[in-house]
Amino acid sequence: MKQEKVxxxxxxxxxxxxxxxxASVSQKVLKLCKTKCCIPVCPEQLAGFSTPRPPMEFRGGDAECVLKGCGKIVRVESGEDVTLKMLKGAKEALKLLEITGGVAFAILKERSPSCGVNKVYVDGEIVDGTGIFAYLLKKEGVKVYSEEELS
Ligand code: SF4
Incomplete structure (x- = not known):
């Protein structure tokens, strides 16, 4: 039987x-991947950031705000603007949709500036919002869930 791609x-x-x-290993995700064809992706590595790397967060608003031009993504400590690089990584990661022929849905890490689905850090606080990769995926019509939403 053909397995759904996630x-x-x-x-x-x-x-x-x-x-x-x-890592942020999730037992629920590992369990899910026993029955689905899981495709790992890290938009920040695809952006060319090193690992480890300085933490990043939104300023002014989440991904929607960034794409409207009213927010940005910065390195928390230095304040360096990394918005363009983060966008590049998210767009690289988006190419997986074409490479794989599409996915049934995505499970992404909550609160990350790239992968956050319902919550992200903006100006040092956790608020309702979406990371840049999760936002672009949703715009492509992909159903996106955080690991915290898995039952
Ligand atoms: S949350 Fe997303 S960007 Fe951050 S390490 Fe995990 S996969 Fe990479």
Missing amino acids: LVSACLLGIRTRYDGS
Whole structure:
């Protein structure tokens, strides 16, 4: 039987792609991937950032705001603007939709500036919002869930 393809934040599968060089392994995601064809992706590595790398967050608003020009993504400590690089990584990651012939849905890591689905850090606070990759995926019509929404 043909398995559904699912795009998954690489760190949820135990791959150490996070900014601090760690993973965020999710047992629920690992269980899901026993019955689905899971495709790992890390938009920030595809952007060309090193791992580990300095943490990043939104300023002014989430991905929607960034794409409207009223927000940006910066390195938390230095304030360096990394918006264009983050966008590049998200667009690279989006190419997986074409390469794979499409996915049934995506499971992404909550609160990340790239992968956050319902919550992200804006100006140092966790607020309702979407990461840049999750936002672009939704715009492509992909159903996107966070690992915290898995039952
Ligand atoms: S960009 Fe996404 S996949 Fe990569 S480490 Fe951050 S949350 Fe995980």
